[in-house]
Every structure is written in C-alpha cells, then in structure tokens.
Amino acid sequence: MVANSWATFMMTPAGVDQNGNLTDIFLAVKNYAWMPINIHRLIANVAFGGAVASAYAAYRFLGATTKEDKAHYDWMGYTGNLVSISALIPLPFAGYFLGKEIYGFDQSMGVAMMGGIYSWLWIIQAVLIGGLFFAANYYLWLGMGRIQGSERYRGAVKFMLFILALSFAVWATPHSLVASLEEARKLGGAFHPILGRFGFMTYKVTVVNFMILTTFFSFMLYRRSNKIETVSWGLMGKLIQYAILLITSAGVLFLGIKGEHAQTQVRVEIFSPSQVGMVLLAMITVTIIDVLMYRNAKIIGEIEWGKMAPRSQYALVFLAISFTWLMGLMGYIRSAIRQYWHVWGKMVDRSGYGYTPSIGFATTTVSIVVFIFFCIVALVFWMSIRSEQQAKST
Amino acid sequence: MVVVVLGVYTFVGHLVPQFTGGYPPAEVKIQPGINQADLVKVGQDLVNNRGCLTCHTIGGTDKGRCPNLETVGKEAATRYKGYNAEQYLLRRLTDPDFSEVPGYPKIMPKVWQPPIALSWPEVKAVTAYLESLGGKVTVQVTADDVQEKPHEIKFPDGASVTVKKVEAAKEIDPAVIQEGHDVMMSLPDKERCIACHKVGTEMPAGWFPNGYGQYCPDLSTIGAMHDADYVKQKVENPQSLPTVTGYPKTMMPMDYKKVLNDKYGKQADEKLVALASFIISHRGQQKLPPEISPWIIGGMFLLSIIVGFFLKRRRT
Numbered sequence: 001m002v003a004n005s006w007a008t009f010m011m012t013p014a015g016v017d018q019n020g021n022l023t024d025i026f027l028a029v030k031n032y033a034w035m036p037i038n039i040h041r042l043i044a045n046v047a048f049g050g051a052v053a054s055a056y057a058a059y060r061f062l063g064a065t066t067k068e069d070k071a072h073y074d075w076m077g078y079t080g081n082l083v084s085i086s087a088l089i090p091l092p093f094a095g096y097f098l099g100k101e102i103y104g105f106d107q108s109m110g111v112a113m114m115g116g117i118y119s120w121l122w123i124i125q126a127v128l129i130g131g132l133f134f135a136a137n138y139y140l141w142l143g144m145g146r147i148q149g150s151e152r153y154r155g156a157v158k159f160m161l162f163i164l165a166l167s168f169a170v171w172a173t174p175h176s177l178v179a180s181l182e183e184a185r186k187l188g189g190a191f192h193p194i195l196g197r198f199g200f201m202t203y204k205v206t207v208v209n210f211m212i213l214t215t216f217f218s219f220m221l222y223r224r225s226n227k228i229e230t231v232s233w234g235l236m237g238k239l240i241q242y243a244i245l246l247i248t249s250a251g252v253l254f255l256g257i258k259g260e261h262a263q264t265q266v267r268v269e270i271f272s273p274s275q276v277g278m279v280l281l282a283m284i285t286v287t288i289i290d291v292l293m294y295r296n297a298k299i300i301g302e303i304e305w306g307k308m309a310p311r312s313q314y315a316l317v318f319l320a321i322s323f324t325w326l327m328g329l330m331g332y333i334r335s336a337i338r339q340y341w342h343v344w345g346k347m348v349d350r351s352g353y354g355y356t357p358s359i360g361f362a363t364t365t366v367s368i369v370v371f372i373f374f375c376i377v378a379l380v381f382w383m384s385i386r387s388e389q390q391a392k393s394t
Numbered sequence: 395m396v397v398v399v400l401g402v403y404t405f406v407g408h409l410v411p412q413f414t415g416g417y418p419p420a421e422v423k424i425q426p427g428i429n430q431a432d433l434v435k436v437g438q439d440l441v442n443n444r445g446c447l448t449c450h451t452i453g454g455t456d457k458g459r460c461p462n463l464e465t466v467g468k469e470a471a472t473r474y475k476g477y478n479a480e481q482y483l484l485r486r487l488t489d490p491d492f493s494e495v496p497g498y499p500k501i502m503p504k505v506w507q508p509p510i511a512l513s514w515p516e517v518k519a520v521t522a523y524l525e526s527l528g529g530k531v532t533v534q535v536t537a538d539d540v541q542e543k544p545h546e547i548k549f550p551d552g553a554s555v556t557v558k559k560v561e562a563a564k565e566i567d568p569a570v571i572q573e574g575h576d577v578m579m580s581l582p583d584k585e586r587c588i589a590c591h592k593v594g595t596e597m598p599a600g601w602f603p604n605g606y607g608q609y610c611p612d613l614s615t616i617g618a619m620h621d622a623d624y625v626k627q628k629v630e631n632p633q634s635l636p637t638v639t640g641y642p643k644t645m646m647p648m649d650y651k652k653v654l655n656d657k658y659g660k661q662a663d664e665k666l667v668a669l670a671s672f673i674i675s676h677r678g679q680q681k682l683p684p685e686i687s688p689w690i691i692g693g694m695f696l697l698s699i700i701v702g703f704f705l706k707r708r709r710t
Binding site: 325 | 417448499501510
C-alpha cells in the first residue's frame with residue numbers, strides 16, 4: 001500500500017497546492033487513486049498468487065510418477081485455480097472502479113487512457129482477459145471429466161463455450177479500425193457500420209459480465225457434478241438459480257444496449273454500476289441457494305484426483321503466464337497515461353526521458369521481464385524439488 | 395511454453411497502431427500584431443496537439459464526449475445572452491463551467507491551468523481558430539497580451555476571469571507565520587479574523603458560536619489565490635478591493651489599522667505583514683478522495699476467513 005501511494009500520487013496528486021507545495025502529507029498518501037488501486041492490486045495479487053501456485057502444481061503433476069503424487073498435485077492445481085479464478089471474477093469490477101476514479105480526477109487523463117492514444121492497449125488486454133477466461137473454464141470443464149456423475153452437465157459446455165467466444169469477440173472489437181484511406185472510404189468512415197458499435201464501452205462491460213456469469217456457472221456445475229440434492233425443494237431451487245442467472249443476463253444486456261444512446265454520465269454512474277451490482281447480487285444469491293441446497297447431498301461419484309488430462313495443466317501454466325504479463329501491461333498503462341508529467345498537473349518532466357514508449361516497445365519489455373520472472377520461478381521450483389529429493393534420500 | 399505465449403503476446407502488441415506520448419510541448423511564442431490568418435493557424439495546431447480532440451470532434455457524425463466544434467464560430471455568437479462569439483469562446487476556455495451545454499457533462503478543464511496550461515496568447519490563438527470555424531475572426535494579440543503577468547478578462551455580465559501562469563510559491567518563514575498567528579490571537583475576541591472567517595482549523599473562543607464562518611468568506615484556501623500584499627491591503631482598507639460575491643460589503647471593520655497602531659505602535663506595519671503571512675499560509679487542500687466504508691473492509695476480511703475455513707475443512 002505504501003508503494004501504491006507513490007505510484008498513485010504521480011497520477012492523481014493530492015495534499016499539494018497548485019504550485020506543488022505539500023499541504024497535507026496524509027492526503028498525499030491517501031490520494032484519489034490510492035484506495036482503488038489498493039483494492040485492484042490486492043484482488044489481482046490473490047489471483048496472481050493462486051495462478052503461480054497452480055502453475056507449480058501443474059509442473060509437478062506433469063512430472064509425477066506415482067498415483068499419490070498425481071492426486072496430490074492435481075488437487076493442489078485445482079485449489080490454486082479456485083483461489084485464482086475466485087479473485088479473477090470480481091477483478092474487472094475493481095478495474096472499472098479504478099478507471100472511474102481516474103476519470104473523476106481528470107477527464108482528459110481518463111479519455112486519453114480509454115479513448116485516445118492508449119485505447120489500443122485495452123484491445124491487447126481484451127485478448128489476454130479472453131484467454132484467461134477461456135483457460136479457466138477449459139480447466140474446469142476438463143476437471144469435470146474426473147468426477148463421476150458429471151456426465152449430466154457436460155452438455156452445457158458447448159453453450160458456455162459459445163457464450164464465451166461471442167463475448168470475447170465483442171470485447172476484442174475496437175471502435176476505430178486500422179484501415180487505409182481507400183478502405184475507410186468504402187466503409188463510409190473510420191468505423192465499421194455494424195461492428196463499430198461494439199467498440200463502445202457499454203457493450204464491453206456487458207460481455208465481460210456475461211463472461212463472469214459463465215465462469216461462475218462453470219464453477220456451479222463443477223461443484224454439483226457428483227452430487228444429488230436431498231432437500232425437498234431441490235428442483236425449485238435449481239429453477240430459481242437458473243431464473244436468477246437468466247434474468248440477470250437479460251438485465252445486463254438491456255442496460256448494455258440502452259447505454260449506447262444514454263448520456264455518458266448516466267451510463268457511467270448508473271447503468272454500468274447497476275450491471276455490476278446485478279451480477280454480484282446474482283452470484284451471491286445463487287451461491288447461498290447452492291450451499292443450502294447441497295447440504296447433506298448424496299454423493300454419487302468420487303472425485304478421482306490424479307485422473308486429469310495433461311493438457312489441463314498447460315492451461316494452468318498459461319494462466320500464470322497471462323496473469324503476470326497482464327500485470328506488466330497494466331503497469332505500463334498506469335504509468336503511460338501521465339505522458340510527459342512526472343506528477344500529473346504539477347511537475348512536468350522536461351528531461352530527455354520525458355517521452356512515453358510505444359505499445360510495441362512496452363510489450364517487448366514486459367515479455368522480457370516476465371521471462372526473467374519465470375526463470376527465477378523455475379529456479380525456486382528446482383530448489384524446492386531438489387530439497388525434497390534430498391530429504392527423501394536421507 | 396513460456397516463450398511461445400510471450401512471443402504471441404509480443405506479436406499482438408506490435409500489431410496494433412503504435413503511438414508515443416511525446417515530449418512536453420514548448421510554449422508557442424506569438425508575436426503581438428500577428429495577422430489573423432497566422433493566429434488561426436497557430437490556434438489550429440494547438441487544438442490538434444494539446445488534447446482538445448480527445449473529447450471534441452470537428453465534423454463527422456459521431457457524437458463525441460464533448461460538443462462538435464465544426465460550426466462553433468457561428469454558434470458562439472448567439473449561445474449566451476449578451477456575449478459575442480469572442481467573449482463566449484474566451485469564457486468557455488477559461489471558465490468552462492459557467493453555463494451548461496445541453497446534452498454534455500461539465501468535464502472541460504480550464505485551459506490555462508495544468509495539465510493543458512496554455513499561456514494567454516495561446517488561449518487567444520485557440521479562440522481565433524474556433525471563431526474561424528463557421529464565423530468571423532475578431533481576436534487580436536496585442537503587446538499587452540504577450541506580457542508575462544496575470545490577464546484579467548471582463549465579461550458583459552460583470553464576471554471576470556484572471557488568467558495567470560502558475561508559478562512556484564515563495565516559502566513563508568514558519569516563525570513569521572507563528573508571529574502572525576500570535577498577532578491575531580492578541581487582538582480582542584471580536585477583532586480576530588476567526589471571529590467571522592474560517593481560517594484553517596482555528597475556532598473562535600465562544601464569540602459568534604453559531605455564526606462562525608457564515609458571515610464572511612472562508613480563508614482556508616486564500617493562499618492559493620492571493621498574496622500577502624492583497625491581504626494586507628484588504629485589512630488596511632477593506633473597501634479598496636472588491637468584496638467576494640455573496641457577502642455583505644460593509645461587514646469587515648474599517649479600523650484594523652488603528653487597532654494595530656494602538657497595540658503595537660511603530661511595529662504595527664511589521665505585525666500587519668506577519669498577520670498577512672499567517673493568513674496566506676492557508677493554501678487549502680485538494681478534494682478528498684473517496685472514503686471506503688469500514689463495513690466493506692470488514693466484510694472482505696470476514697469473507698477471507700470464511701473462504702480459508704472452507705478450504706481448510708476440505709483439506710482435512
């Protein structure tokens with residue numbers, strides 16, 4: 001949190017007057033973006049930590065030779081993934097809150113971030129987030145394969161895959177096209193007449209909520225794969241759950257479409273937070289119903305830890321790499337939106353280093369840093385395995 | 395696998411349009427008497443390069459976050475009662491929130507303040523360019539405009555805006571601030587500044603307990619707007635400077651000079667300077683960031699304990 005205050009002070013300074021003189025050190029720490037970034041980074045750290053732990057488990061699973069080891073590391077990978085994805089689900093909301101506070105502090109910084117020269121960065125982010133949700137769900141669907149009794153729910157996978165794919169396609173659609181003059185003339189402008197609208201934030205917020213609900217639904221099916229409820233209201237309970245999810249999805253879609261033509265303030269202050277609230281409320285109520293419904297449930301099959309398809313472990317490693325890379329990318333955008341301001345609006349950086357590197361340069365740097373990070377992580381893994389082997393041999 | 399995934403992400407990163415933030419823009423030096431065509435060109439460059447088009451559009455059919463400026467030169471002439479095009483555009487650039495623009499939120503920053511920080515001649519150049527969009531250019535840059543001093547713009551409805559370059563404030567000696575505080579507290583209760591004004595966190599000792607800060611302007615941020623000379627002049631002769639809008643003109647006592655002379659004699663001037671320094675040491679605070687309810691923090695903590703409990707239970 002201390003380090004966060006340094007970074008956010010440079011973006012959204014507080015506790016200083018217009019001339020840069022310190023008036024309140026407490027406010028300088030507790031500046032505009034401090035708590036939003038604290039929340040965002042705290043949740044992201046949980047997601048990242050879970051992903052790295054599950055990546056370690058994946059590595060050990062792939063190298064395991066005994067059934068016991070495979071079972072142990074399969075379980076470990078699942079648990080790490082559970083932690084990671086549980087944190088991933090509310091993360092877009094925390095990111096929205098952070099973006100909203102940046103806009104609230106200074107509209108020009110917010111607009112440069114989302115609608116100006118850095119808008120393409122969010123398309124790259126969309127690619128990564130889409131990959132994360134795909135990998136997370138794919139792991140869960142493969143995981144259902146080791147649970148006896150899950151055959152009943154496997155038919156739902158194709159529908160969830162369709163929703164995820166469609167949502168990802170919308171999310172990754174930019175508003176302005178990279179088109180030549182000739183192409184733009186044929187299109188009638190810089191925006192595609194039909195698909196261009198998916199570049200608007202309202203639709204992106206809508207589909208990310210769909211992806212979140214789909215992932216939540218995957219978890220829900222995974223959880224009940226080998227159970228049959230024993231409560232008398234089981235069927236009603238399930239119907240209520242499905243109804244809640246359907247109504248929430250409809251409500252999110254309705255607000256998303258309406259948001260295209262709403263005023264910015266209405267969309268940002270009312271519609272998008274309402275979508276978030278509806279999804280959170282839906283997840284909470286469905287979870288409560290699920291917990292109550294499956295108390296003392298009849299177990300119809302065992303979870304066969306260890307009998308997991310090896311390709312699922314690559315999904316876990318992919319998650320860890322993507323989380324790490326995404327954190328690096330977000331660090332770039334957080335810093336880059338300051339442009340030539342060392343402290344936004346207070347201190348201009350007139351040194352020779354006062355330029356902002358391009359997105360391509362930044363992605364190359366992030367990739368190098370992530371590679372170094374995973375080399376260090378591999379070293380830690382290797383040391384851990386070595387000490388285990390030494391302990392066994394003694 | 396790490397190399398493959400990183401390679402894909404790096405490749406995607408290079409596919410998108412590459413922009414850089416660029417270096418800080420140099421202030422454009424505009425010569426007095428510049429011809430209007432050149433002034434419009436300077437203004438156009440400023441509009442294109444200083445972020446205006448991040449929110450505004452000029453032409454096209456897309457509804458931007460802020461108004462389309464394609465014909466703003468023509469519309470500005472009749473947009474606000476009593477204002478001509480030049481006055482309206484200058485007011486809109488220097489004091490954007492003075493009126494609503496239907497259908498758009500009040501999000502425009504003051505262009506003469508950071509982060510845009512246009513100089514006064516640059517503001518005029520932008521005004522000239524905006525006038526040229528559908529209207530007639532009337533703005534001119536005079537020798538006075540290029541002087542490095544605050545420029546006050548007076549508008550037909552009596553409002554005024556002072557455009558000035560933000561400079562580093564001079565540090566005030568803490569001993570002088572303390573002396574000024576002591577001077578204030580040495581005065582009789584009814585004569586103290588805090589009897590009527592809010593000055594930082596000082597509270598009056600029982601006098602005007604219900605009227606504290608209501609009858610006179612809040613001085614908590616005065617240091618950010620005025621210097622010691624202003625405060626000194628106001629104390630010595632309140633009627634020599636305009637009264638803050640919304641407050642009674644004759645509220646401030648006229649005899650402070652006499653009070654200080656009676657108390658401090660030959661040191662009265664020195665004490666007045668110290669008092670003024672104390673007053674302008676109050677430079678205000680930034681807008682408070684949003685509070686996070688302790689219920690949310692407590693809830694998150696509780697949730698983490700519950701999750702931890704279920705995970706541990708599952709393990710055993």
